[in-house]
Amino acid sequence: MRTRDVGGQIVAGDGNTVVQGVQPPSARERGLSRAQRSVLRAEFAGLRARLTDLPGEVVRPAVDLLQELEDTVAGPRPEPEVMAAAYDWFRDHLPELADALGELLAQPAVRAHVCGNSETSAAALARRLGCGEAER
Numbered sequence: 001m002r003t004r005d006v007g008g009q010i011v012a013g014d015g016n017t018v019v020q021g022v023q024p025p026s027a028r029e030r031g032l033s034r035a036q037r038s039v040l041r042a043e044f045a046g047l048r049a050r051l052t053d054l055p056g057e058v059v060r061p062a063v064d065l066l067q068e069l070e071d072t073v074a075g076p077r078p079e080p081e082v083m084a085a086a087y088d089w090f091r092d093h094l095p096e097l098a099d100a101l102g103e104l105l106a107q108p109a110v111r112a113h114v115c116g117n118s119e120t121s122a123a124a125l126a127r128r129l130g131c132g133e134a135e136r
Contacts, residue, residue: 036109037074043104044070050097058093065089073105078114 011018051059069086072079091098
C-alpha cells in the first residue's frame with residue numbers, strides 16, 4: 001500500500017478515539033435560495049426596463065453587462081471581479097442607475113452569497129458593497 005492511494009482519514013493503532021467536526025456550509029457554499037433568485041431576477045428585469053428611456057449607444061452595453069452580472073450573481077460561483085467591473089461601468093456611464101444597482105448588489109443575501117466568510121473576496125467588491133472587515 002502506498003500512502004498516496006489513501007483518501008480521507010486513517011487511524012492506526014489500538015485504543016484510538018477519533019473526533020471529527022463538520023461546519024455547516026457557508027452562505028456562499030449554499031448559494032441563493034430559489035426565492036432569492038426569483039427576487040433578484042425581478043430586480044434585474046426592473047433595471048433593464050429603466051434602460052428603455054436612455055440613449056441607444058449606452059443601452060446595448062448596459063443590457064449585456066446586466067445579463068452578465070445577473071448570471072454571475074445568481075450563479076453557483078459569483079465572480080466579484082465581474083460585479084465590481086459592471087458596477088464601475090454603470091457608475092461611469094449611467095450614474096442614474098448605479099445607485100439602484102449598488103443597492104441590489106448590497107442586499108444581505110447577495111453579500112453573503114458572494115463574500116461569505118471568505119478572506120479571499122475581492123477587495124474592491126468588499127469596499128464597494130460593504131462586506132469587508134468593518135461588517136464582520
